[in-house]
Amino acid sequence: MASKKKIKNDFSWGFWIFILIIGYIMIHSFQSDIIPEDKKHEYSSNYFYLISSSENKVFEDEILDFAKKNNIKMKIEYDDTLKITRRLNQGEQYDAVWLSNSIWTYAIDNNVTRISDTKSTSINPIVFGIRKSKAEELGFVGKDLYTEDIVKVVQDGQLKFSMPNPITTNSGASAYLGILTTLAGKSEVLTKETLDDEALKEKLKNFFTGLERSSGDEEYLEEMFVNGDYEAVFTYESSIIHINQALEKAGKEVLYALYPIDGVSISDSPISYIDQKDENKKEQFSKLTTFLVGEEGQKLLAKYGRRTWYGGVNDHVDKKIFNPDWGINTTHYISPLKYPATAVIRQALALYQSSLRKPVHVVFCLDYSGSMWGEGIEELRDAMDYILTDRAADDLLQFMGDDIVDVIPFNSKTDTYWTANSESELAILNQQIKDRKPNGGTALYPAVERALKSLWNENTDQYNTSIIVMTDGKGNVGTFSSVKSLYEEMPSKIPIYSIQFADADRSQLDKLADLSNGKVFDGTSSLIDAFTEVRGYN
Numbered sequence: 106m107a108s109k110k111k112i113k114n115d116f117s118w119g120f121w122i123f124i125l126i127i128g129y130i131m132i133h134s135f136q137s138d139i140i141p142e143d144k145k146h147e148y149s150s151n152y153f154y155l156i157s158s159s160e161n162k163v164f165e166d167e168i169l170d171f172a173k174k175n176n177i178k179m180k181i182e183y184d185d186t187l188k189i190t191r192r193l194n195q196g197e198q199y200d201a202v203w204l205s206n207s208i209w210t211y212a213i214d215n216n217v218t219r220i221s222d223t224k225s226t227s228i229n230p231i232v233f234g235i236r237k238s239k240a241e242e243l244g245f246v247g248k249d250l251y252t253e254d255i256v257k258v259v260q261d262g263q264l265k266f267s268m269p270n271p272i273t274t275n276s277g278a279s280a281y282l283g284i285l286t287t288l289a290g291k292s293e294v295l296t297k298e299t300l301d302d303e304a305l306k307e308k309l310k311n312f313f314t315g316l317e318r319s320s321g322d323e324e325y326l327e328e329m330f331v332n333g334d335y336e337a338v339f340t341y342e343s344s345i346i347h348i349n350q351a352l353e354k355a356g357k358e359v360l361y362a363l364y365p366i367d368g369v370s371i372s373d374s375p376i377s378y379i380d381q382k383d384e385n386k387k388e389q390f391s392k393l394t395t396f397l398v399g400e401e402g403q404k405l406l407a408k409y410g411r412r413t414w415y416g417g418v419n420d421h422v423d424k425k426i427f428n429p430d431w432g433i434n435t436t437h438y439i440s441p442l443k444y445p446a447t448a449v450i451r452q453a454l455a456l457y458q459s460s461l462r463k464p465v466h467v468v469f470c471l472d473y474s475g476s477m478w479g480e481g482i483e484e485l486r487d488a489m490d491y492i493l494t495d496r497a498a499d500d501l502l503q504f505m506g507d508d509i510v511d512v513i514p515f516n517s518k519t520d521t522y523w524t525a526n527s528e529s530e531l532a533i534l535n536q537q538i539k540d541r542k543p544n545g546g547t548a549l550y551p552a553v554e555r556a557l558k559s560l561w562n563e564n565t566d567q568y569n570t571s572i573i574v575m576t577d578g579k580g581n582v583g584t585f586s587s588v589k590s591l592y593e594e595m596p597s598k599i600p601i602y603s604i605q606f607a608d609a610d611r612s613q614l615d616k617l618a619d620l621s622n623g624k625v626f627d628g629t630s631s632l633i634d635a636f637t638e639v640r641g642y643n
Contacts, residue, residue: 148198152178153389156192157203158275159183160323160341161374163409171396177389185322185641186275191500193218199379200386201393205229205275206372208444220377222390226397227411230439231280231370234345234360234432235337239264245363246432252287252365256308259315262566266337267318269326271457272501273641275372276323280339281457282450283370285309286442295445300456309461314566316463318600321641325624331355333598333622341372342433343410349431362432368442374411454501464507466568467643468556470549472576472606473514477543481577481607484632486539492636493525493535502640504531509568511559512538515552516545517582522555549580550588553601553617557591565597571643572599574617575628575636577607585616592620602642604628604635 148154153172162183172179184192186205190212193202202220204210213220233255240246243258258264269277282295288308289299299305317335320326323344330338331351338348342362349359376397378390396402403413410426412419412435419435427433444450471485490496493510497503504510512523512534521541525534556572563570592598601621603614606628614625624642628635 150383152180153386154199155179155181155201155203156189156199157181157183158186158189158205160205161203164405167405175392177392185273187273187278198381200381201376201378201390203376205374206279207375208450209275210375210377211447219380221380223375223377224394224398225373225375227374227406227413228415229372229374229411230342230364231276231283231340231372232342232345233337233339233363234348235264235363236358237361238358239336240361240363246361249366250363251367252284255363255365256288256312260311264337265315265317266339267320267326267330267335268316268339269323270319270321270641272454273321274323276341278454279370279372282444282453283368283442284312285453287365287368294443295449295453297449297452300452306460313461313463316569319569319642321638329622345431346410346426346433349428359431362434364434364439366440368440371441458501458503459505463569464567465643466509466560466563466570468511468513468559468572470513470515470552470556470572470574471538472547472578473541473543474516474547474578475544476578476607482543485575488633488636489538490535491633492640493531497640500637502637510534513552513555514541515548516543517548519548519552519555546582547576547578547580548582549574549576549613550583550585553588554583554591557595557599560599561595569643570599572601573604573639574601574614575604575606576609579610580613585613589620598622602626602639604632604639606632
């Protein structure tokens with residue numbers, strides 16, 4: 106009897122496990138999902154593939170819910186806007202693309218990726234947000250402002266600001282193009298000839314000396330600003346709203362939004378169909394766009410601070426979101442700036458990277474412990490070769506002559522320190538990295554301490570400073586408490602960015618990020634991609 110009972114119980118457990126598995130499969134057969142950011146999909150006709158600018162991730166749950174209700178097996182992948190255009194031009198296959206700004210749709214090669222049926226989903230101005238007390242001190246509250254007014258206080262050293270990186274983000278690029286256009290003082294659209302104006306370049310260079318922190322994505326910029334102690338930020342109106350919501354919740358002083366009357370950059374969040382010769386996909390795209398531009402979708406977008414009206418004026422907005430006490434202005438027309446041609450945009454971005462941006466002084470702490478032998482050290486050498494050579498120029502991420510690049514290779518010790526401040530010195534530095542052999546333990550904390558000490562007296566008005574740590578293990582020399590004590594004595598707060606590789610202890614890297622208002626990047630799938638991404642943050 107006991108034997109039969111056991112068989113019966115085993116059967117019951119097996120039956121219910123089988124039912125659970127079948128149920129899971131049935132539930133998820135039509136459920137939309139997110140492609141992990143470090144994975145590239147294999148295109149299939151069974152799914153609807155949407156690639157979207159990362160700022161649209163806030164709508165994720167509602168979009169997935171809509172897709173599930175309409176039996177659309179959707180897969181969504183997020184990336185930076187500028188990277189998306191490059192990926193599409195390299196032939197990666199998707200069924201739709203949701204970008205930040207229509208200017209980037211013109212950068213897509215229609216011979217490689219054929220887009221059509223483009224629809225704007227919302228409007229997002231690029232504005233300055235300044236701590237309200239600072240805005241009052243500068244006399245900016247309740248006054249018509251020109252871009253030149255803001256630029257002047259930055260150039261005079263009265264104001265420092267943060268912004269998304271113009272090379273890696275739409276908001277940063279749009280902000281930069283807006284400043285460039287208004288300072289050019291010309292009514293026509295920017296041309297290549299305008300970019301040759303030496304007086305204009307000098308004015309822009311002086312303006313960017315006020316740049317305190319840059320970010321490789323809008324989401325991190327918002328988090329960074331809320332956790333830090335900064336005066337101003339130059340970004341999306343919706344980001345100002347998100348930052349103020351978080352600041353208000355934390356009991357901190359909010360930002361006041363400024364809209365220069367001589368022109369504001371506008372992003373129109375276009376979604377486009379990518380023709381894969383599949384009528385079913387086209388029908389699914391039609392359902393998605395109908396939702397986004399319809400009443401329900403527009404309420405969703407407005408909920409997260411996107412303008413869903415046109416012409417600039419709307420007296421009937423939700424004042425808890427578009428809060429006039431924050432300077433959010435929906436009762437006056439905004440003068441939108443005209444964007445130049447794609448070739449001019451590309452040249453303008455190259456000009457920023459090569460001549461206008463504030464130089465950086467960055468210290469790389471690179472793991473040469475014994476566990477890096479083999480594939481690990483080869484990946485590290487290749488990633489640094491990309492960063493230190495003209496290979497990075499394709500992505501406009503190359504170091505320039507005024508930049509200072511230091512490297513601390515660490516194992517059980519941190520007894521070596523390399524530095525470079527010119528193209529020839531970068532070549533020597535690159536070779537030193539390739540020649541070094543891994544061995545010994547992991548002196549992670551002493552390496553970070555040495556990096557902090559090397560930046561102790563750096564002039565942050567002249568250089569943007571940062572530390573980039575790359576490790577594949579667990580720091581077993583030194584202590585975090587020692588790093589923390591040193592950091593708290595630093596005259597300026599330097600962000601520490603870490604790249605997690607192989608079996609690196611994430612908790613140790615998270616502590617460094619929390620201490621310094623930095624960030625941890627995942628290099629487990631591709632170290633070179635991680636190094637490329639982190640370059641957008643310094």
